[in-house]
Amino acid sequence: MTLSAPCCHRRWPSIPFPFSAFPFPAKLSIHKNLVYYGKRIERGVPMLDLKLMQKNPEIVRESLKKRSSKIDVQEFTDLDVKRKTLIAEVEALKAEKNAVGPEIAKRKKAGEDASDLLKKMGEVSARTKELDAKLSTVEAAQKEWMMSVPNIPHESVPLGASEEDNSVLRYWGDKPELDFEPKEHWEIGTALGGLDFECAAKLAGSRFAISYGWCARLERALAQLMLDTQTTMHGYTEVVPPFMVNRKTMTGTGQLPKFEEDLFKVEGTDYFLIPTAEVPLTNIYAGEIIDEAMLPIKFCAHTPCFRSEAGSYGKDTKGLIRQHQFHKVEMVNFSHPDKSYEALEEMTAAAEKILQLLNIPYRVIALCTGDMGFGAAKTYDIEVWLPGQNLYREISSCSNCGDFQARRANIKFQPTDSKKKQYVHTLNGSGLAVGRCLVAVMENYQQADGSIVIPDALKPYMGGLEVVKA
């Protein structure tokens, strides 16, 4: 049942392969009073549950410890005490102001003298202004603290300090048995005329690549396969979002304010290039109230992603693994809080499906508390086998963010059986990183003669091409 305005949120009719259509908001109804940088958020808007912070600060303290974070909960508690004291005083003054106001109006209307009240209120007003200023300082500090606190890990997340402590959950597929020394993808791709890093460096700089001919097409084919699979097999609605978004949007999903140096910003504007489609997709429902019957809402998008890779100097300098610009098919799920962990399993399976279709071996790992991203409550990484590098490399990361992003971006749903609006849970996952998948295809399907066999699943997208050779 639609709760309110039925035009605001709508389900698309589903269309069979190769086209599909699913739900998206035809028209967004924004809650004007819930906009991020308005006074609402200044009044102590929680990134974590404020009540939880107040009543059970030890839970947050514990969480921060698990993440090896140095953030001090006591700072928050001290600020909170200050804030409450100030609020009590300010609000008492404002209540007085509101009580006396009509009296002044009444006297003036009757032509009586109100100068005593005016004088008194002048003092009250001055005092209020003073306290308000103090209050906003405290609130700003508290907000800053809140914004820098990472999400609380789910209880099922393995404890650990670094990637060493991640746990492998399962392996899939058999590593190809190669009776020759496997090459790395950049060698194979360059030799076949498909990849050119030198020219890309001329055009832009390091960490860029150019694909030509078969390689460009192969990349497109992979993206197509991914989109078609996610939309037709797994119920995701394909979206083409903006590739640049504003600061507010970046804050909603947690990239800002903490990680600005990882982003590319368009100078002279408020625009940032998206580091992942998670940002625009999740924020589609920012400030919205979703009807419970609409859940889960599942979006996927094929977009370029831009990352400055600050802090990874010297890492993966060769090849396609770590680029400033790469393509990714991203999945986002707005889930009912009770079902988000099921949804995480589903989403991970949807990402795995792509590698299964390509018949490329991979493993799934559960990230430990110390290795998880800022907004994640639980994360699975899918690591694909790369014979050239002789190791598993991350090709997908699927996270349940719980209500962390929903709080920042103000995404709620209206339960059917209750009046109280609740935060949704948001999930995001790569399904998959296209560039790294291209690497995986090249390395796993390479032949002794330097050619690449096209995986069966990609042949329809490659115009029937069977093999790429010199």
Place this chain on the structure above:
RNA sequence: GGAGAGGUAGCGAAGUCCGGCCGUAACGCGCUCGACUCGAAAUCGAGUUAUGGGUCAAACCAUACGUGGGUUCGAAUCCCACCCUCUCCGCCA
């Protein structure tokens, strides 16, 4: 980029010229509960923002009329800056 119109609750919309019982915000729609009905429609009645403070829970108090400032004892209303939407014009893939 130029000109004009607009931004008020789930939606639509009044109020803005002339500042003060107009913000649990008129009026309409929707939604929830109830009455009527065999049932439904229609009709009638009641209810229906969020956040913060406060409380065992309430009562109660404060804040929010696109955003941010200013004037004032007091601002949806007056002043300044900015953002967004719509219409027309220009430019453009």
